[in-house]
Amino acid sequence: MNEPLRDLLATLTSPEKAAAYAEDTYVQETAEQLDRLGVDATKFTREHSLLLLKPDAVVARAVRPTLEWLRDNGFRVVAARRLAADRHMIRALWYFAWNIASPERRRLADLLAGICDVLVLVVHADDGALPVPVRFTEAKGATDPRKRRPGELRHLLGNHSYLLNLVHTPDDPADVLRELAIYFDERVRAAVIAEAGIGADRTDEAAAIADDLYAEAPARGFDRAAALHRILDDLARAGIAAPPDAETTTGSARLLHAAWAEGRALDPWSVIVLGSYVLPMRTGQSEVRS
Incomplete structure (x- = not known):
């Protein structure tokens, strides 16, 4: 029983989620690494969130509009990495919800992962009443297109469909711990954490990655x-x-x-x-x- 991790998670999420995440390898990896690096896990995960720009965002040419939305809404990109998505990453990210996904949705999601690489951003925002991951998720907008509202990121990027929602964010600070280990191995994760700690604006780096992705993946329609x-x-x-x-x-x-x-x-x-x-x-x- 990992009591220090349980105590940490109790400050980051609900009791039910904390109990499940205390036994999760991804959560354990990031928490242990932050501790070794001397980084306060509570502070880091409250002040930072992640943004996955999925293949549908790339072919929709939605990356640069997203970067503009982040700037206009008080979020700063502090790290950016290009990744090759696969079916295992999908199942890891949505492990606790994928059991209710239809077989058809899983098949489509696997096809989507193969369209092109993805972009993962670490974003920071000034202190507020809510942790950054919570604030960001609310500002992002709902998965269901019918529930999105003007001003939200998903509303701006286009109300395509329930599956093709373009972006993903962790719901709370505990999810930040988990998703850092899903996206990045220990070496890359250390570099990402260090960059996030510096806090420099890396929007230009993210835009350059977007240009590379655009050059490799043709624009596609959603009709x-x-x-x-x-x-x-x-x-x-x-x-x-x-x-x-x-x-x-x-x-x-x-x-x-x-x-x-x-x-x-x-x-x-x-x-x-x-x-x-x-x-x-x-x-x-x-x-x-x-």
């Missing part, structure tokens, strides 16, 4: 009809006729399931976009989120 037409074109080239109900939600969903079952080679981005509109996102969910 449902365009995605369907691209998939139908792929199938037509394989000699497969479009089903008569392909443009309906049920028909599109059936089309994707059939293509997966038959191992059809379809444009991954179009599958992601169409699937995000017509497939269930949660286990047992019959309706889709548009």
Whole structure:
């Protein structure tokens, strides 16, 4: 039983979450490293948060608008790193919630991870009534497009779909501990922590990484009809006729399931976009989120 870690977590999150995180390897790794480096974990995780700009943010060309939003809303980028995302990172990040994700959502998320690399930012803000991760998550906006409001980051970047929400942030300081170890190995994590401690504005570094990502990953659209037409074109080239109900939600969903079952080679981005509109996102969910 790690009592020092339990005591630390009790100051950072809810009792239920603290109990679970005390046994989490990722949390343990970051907490132990901060202690070795002489960094106050409570202070660090209250004053900093993380921002993951997912592949959908890259192809939507949403990185630079995000950097502008951060500046305009009192957040400063103090570290930036490019990462290669994969299915394991996805499962680590959403481990405590992924059990309710539908099989279709997991499949789409895995496809999304393969579109391009991602950008992770460490952000700092001046002291406030709430910890920075909490303030940032509230300012970011909801996952559900219908709940986003003007002024929020996700509202600014575009109300695309429940799955294609472009960005992710930790909910509270305990999540900052956990996600630092998910994104970065010990060596890189030490450098990131040191940079964050210096506190210099590294927006220009983040913008340069964005330019590199843009150069490697073409811009893509989020239109449902365009995605369907691209998939139908792929199938037509394989000699497969479009089903008569392909443009309906049920028909599109059936089309994707059939293509997966038959191992059809379809444009991954179009599958992601169409699937995000017509497939269930949660286990047992019959309706889709548009």
